[in-house]
Amino acid sequence: MSDSISRRKLLTGAAATAGAALATTARADDPAITEVQPWNQELGDGVDVAPYGVPSEFEADVVRRNVPWLTADATSSINFTPIHALEGIITPNGLCFERHHSGVALVDPAEHRLMINGLVDTPLVFTVDEIKRFPRENRIYFLECAANGGMEWRGAQLNGCQFTHGMIHCVQYTGVPLKHILAEAGVKTAGKWILPEGADASGMTRSIPLEKALEDCMVAFAMNGEALRPEQGYPLRLVVPGWEGNMWVKWLRRIEVGDMPWHHREETSKYTDLMSNGKARRFTWEMDVKSVITNPSPQAPITHESGHTVLSGLAWSGRGTIKRVDVSLDGGTNWTTARLDGPSHPKALHRFYHEFNWDGGPLLLQSRAIDSEGHVQPTKDALRAVRGTESIYHNNSIQTWHVREGGEVENVEVG
Amino acid sequence: MSKWVKSLALVAFVATPLAAADLGLGRPATEAEITAWDIDVRPDGQGLPEGQGTAADGEEIYNDQCAYCHGVFGEGEDRWPQLAGGEGSLADETPIKTVGSYWPYVSTVFDYVHRAMPFGYAQSLSDDEVYALTAYILYMNDIIEDEEFVLSKASFGEVEMPNESGFFPDDREAEYAAGEPCMTDCTNGPMAVTMRARVLDVTPETEEQ
Incomplete structure (x- = not known):
């Protein structure tokens, strides 16, 4: 955890340094280039140190996590x-x-x-x-x-x-x-x-x-x-x-x-x-069309200043392939069709991207998927209007992320 | 009616049996092997073993083996499932789904207790004990009023579950909006934040937040 914190601070610090450098005429030399790093000089591990390889230690915070208050015991949990x-x-x-x-x-x-x-x-x-x-x-x-x-x-x-x-x-x-x-x-x-x-x-x-x-x-x-x-x-x-x-x-x-x-x-x-x-x-077996923006999101805030930004997300449908994903930056008022990239298999995840020039101001991010059956991912309010709030399962509604100035992101509802 | 229910109805008319292939793989299961594993029970009673039990028999077993998690009165300790109560609450703001208020079939109670309980020591109960526990859970829910009522394969059909008619088939297709979704000026003016996750603050601490 301390790795991730220090890494995030380093990233934020680096962005701030770059911004400062642009504002003045003299650009500071980047020590990542001018100084010899240990891995530039010393020998690394030989083969077989990790017979079954694991991710870089700098990715240690990329793990499954639970929500302890959800269930009584870890043996019957998620x-x-x-x-x-x-x-x-x-x-x-x-x-x-x-x-x-x-x-x-x-x-x-x-x-x-x-x-x-x-x-x-x-x-x-x-x-x-x-x-x-x-x-x-x-x-x-x-x-x-x-x-x-x-x-x-x-x-x-x-x-x-x-x-x-x-x-x-x-x-x-x-x-x-x-x-x-x-x-x-x-x-x-x-x-x-x-x-x-x-x-x-x-x-x-x-x-x-x-x-x-x-x-x-x-x-x-x-x-x-x-x-x-x-x-x-x-x-x-x-x-x-x-x-x-x-x-x-x-x-x-x-x-x-x-x-x-x-x-x-x-x-x-x-x-x-x-x-x-x-x-x-009962017998509500199929998983309906759904999508979510994975970046930016609360655990993956925008760490750079205003400028070119990559929005990325996942879409899927238990009824076929994903035909289209739209994204909104203003909470659902206006939509733009996102770019699907990678393989498109029925009943599999699909990856979408939307590249845009962030002005550094607040955003209300949403994504809306449409599947090969023509089903459109509903808003949260539309789903609640027909199902109430106690059905637990099959919530495929549109998610909203609030990006604040500075890039921090929060799970919100809009109206 | 869902596509699946419709297509199932269709299958009933056109289906041909899936003819046996002949790859020569596998071997016939013995009767004893099938008996050992095939313990599932259906609402019509198919699969119920011989044996019997009463709520009076079940109370002691329950208090010894079940009450620690499910509570002495079936109220549920901590976040373990509540087994009794909640009658008439299903349309409330906070519905309480228990065996008595929600479960449509008594066969489900027998089957689940038999295959998965007690938690951490599954399939340790005798058939008579499962009958007795099932009877006691029904008794806690006032579905059986006589604690000496003998629950068995023969008497199974006499038990009526209050919420048996509380379920309907998947009809989500009626919910799906037709046509192309709106792309511009889709809301009544600019959207604003109406609720924040931060207010509840229930997200586990994972990173700096």
């Missing part, structure tokens, strides 16, 4: 991806947010099995090695917790997109299409739903329509080229593209086929969306 500090669309494995219901199961892959049972011709058991003998595919998908932004329904609450939008990650999965595994067992005509189940102490279960299972679900064993991390379900996790993260059962050990949904705890008590009339929506 932390947040530091999206304010990341680039592109791929989340590094060690920074993917975690949500566990009974802690991280440490599973020995040699002792792990996947069972297919229920309405199938032949109930089958597979080892992890056998799963890897099915035809594989590689797909980039985001995973978003349905409660992402859940603390913001009543109003601006947490200062940082890591906390307001960080229950999301996006990686490349390697795995087996679920339809291949189900076909090996043979699904009976009456089979309409599946119930994936985890091997952890919560025995996580969710009901998923068979049609989704056959469309694009995967049983993944790798993320970003390496084995799944334990906290992401090692050795096997279900991938349910575009749908609530809770359905992506980790430590996947069993899939039952049935003719109706099971209405288990995570699809009745949780992950149902209470409206203001006291009735609740």
